[in-house]
Amino acid sequence: MKVDLFDFDLPTDLIALRPARPRDAARMLVVQGDAPFADCGVLDLPKLLRKGDVLVFNDTRVIPAQLEGKRGEARIGATLHKRLDLRRWQAFIRNAKRLKPQDRVEFGAGVTAIAEERHDDGSFTLAFEGDEPVEVLLERAGRMPLPPYIAGKRKTDEQDREDYQTMFAREDGAVAAPTAALHFTDRLATALDEAGIGRETLTLHVGAGTFLPVKADDTDDHQMHAEFGTIDAATVDRLNAARAAGGRLIAVGTTSLRLLESATGEDGIIRAFSADTSIFITPGYTFRAVDGLMTNFHLPKSTLMMLVSSLMGTQRMQDVYAHAIAQGYRFYSYGDSSLLIP
Known part of the structure; x- marks a missing residue:
């Protein structure tokens, strides 16, 4: 399909630079099949779902994966994006033309790494020196890796260490937040429990x-x-049982959706999973696991815009985004939410 089919014009003032306060005060555009759009709020979620439905969250934790350093006099920026082993990460490099294999980069605070190998996409393998765990080194020298559309407009600060982390974050390893879950609070979780709506994590x-x-x-x-993902057998059993009992699986975020779909066979059964996935969902894809998606508003011509168009229909999503823009919804990582149920 032509990538231009997933384009739209977004006024730059609709790009959210900070999250709503409190988090669950964000707006939520509800799209159910061909029904008229409903302008709601995230706090309305318990009454929009049914007893027995299950929300599936991603419990990855964002690490401070953005580093600024030097190779000699050359300034080098690094954004870690995939762990290779205990001390080695693949990283996108800024000013990569000044970096050669086996160069040492000094990131400050006593943190150094060897640029072991350049990959075909221009990224490098960085091998961190010393005996301290890499996570400790990153806490000392790294910054939260805010997306370019925020970082290009303001500096990352200490508040982002809290704001850019979901309440479900447990497993270190992400370099981008599963942002749909940023809207959840203890207050909202309690209301969902009282409504009989389940919660699971992967x-x-x-x-x-x-x-x-x-x-x-x-x-x-x-x-x-x-990207590496895992769903354990006990979680899989509960998810399959919920579906068998008539409950719907609502993925909270495209990351949860992509892993659920990666772990589900053509028979519709979700199975335990622990592997890399590079699933690319475009219109024409047949969904096997999920019955709906809660997600923020995505960039034009992005793989995530293609994913939501696969779920709801390409023209339908163009109409959804036109409505969101006209109504002043806030876009992207710190922005408002949508609930998409085909």
């Missing part, structure tokens, strides 16, 4: 590839970056 370590634009003219020519 883990997909979101990579920086999620921010990369689709440069190809046709979706067939786009290469997705792989």
Whole structure:
């Protein structure tokens, strides 16, 4: 399909630079099949779902994966995006033309790494030196990796260490937040419990590839970056049982959706999963696991815009985004939410 089918014009003043306060005060556009759009709020979620439905969250935790350093006099920026082993990460590099294999980069605070290998996409393998866990080094020298559309408008600060982390964050490894879950609070979780709506978690370590634009003219020519995910057997059993009992699985975020679909066979049964996934969902895809999606508003011509168009229909999503823009919804990572039920 032509990538231009997923384009739209967004006024820059609708890009949210900070989250709503409190988090659950965000707006939520509800789209159910062909029904008229409903302008609601995130706090309305318990009454919009049914008893027995299950919300599926990603419990990955964002690490401070953005580093600024030097190789000699050259300034080098690094954004880690995939762990390779205990001390080695693949990283996108700014000013990569000044970096050669086996160069040492000094990131400050006693943190150094060797640029071991340059990959075909221009990224490098960075091997961190020393005995301290890499997570400790990153806490000392790294910054939260805010997406470019926020970081390009303001500096990352200490508030982002809290704001850019969901209440479900448990497993270190993401370099981008599963932002649909940023709206959840203890207050909202309690209301969902009281309404009989279940909650389950899985883990997909979101990579920086999620921010990369689709440069190809046709979706067939786009290469997705792989991300590591896991769903344990006990969680799978509960999810399958909920579906068998008539409950709907509502993915909270595209990361949860992509891992659920990766773990589900053509028979519709979800199975335990622990592997990389590079699933790329475009219109024509047959969904096997999810019955709905709660998600923020995505970038034009992005793989995530293609995913929501696959779920709801390409023209339907163009209409959804036109409505959201006309009504002043806030877009992207710190923005408002939508509930999409085909």
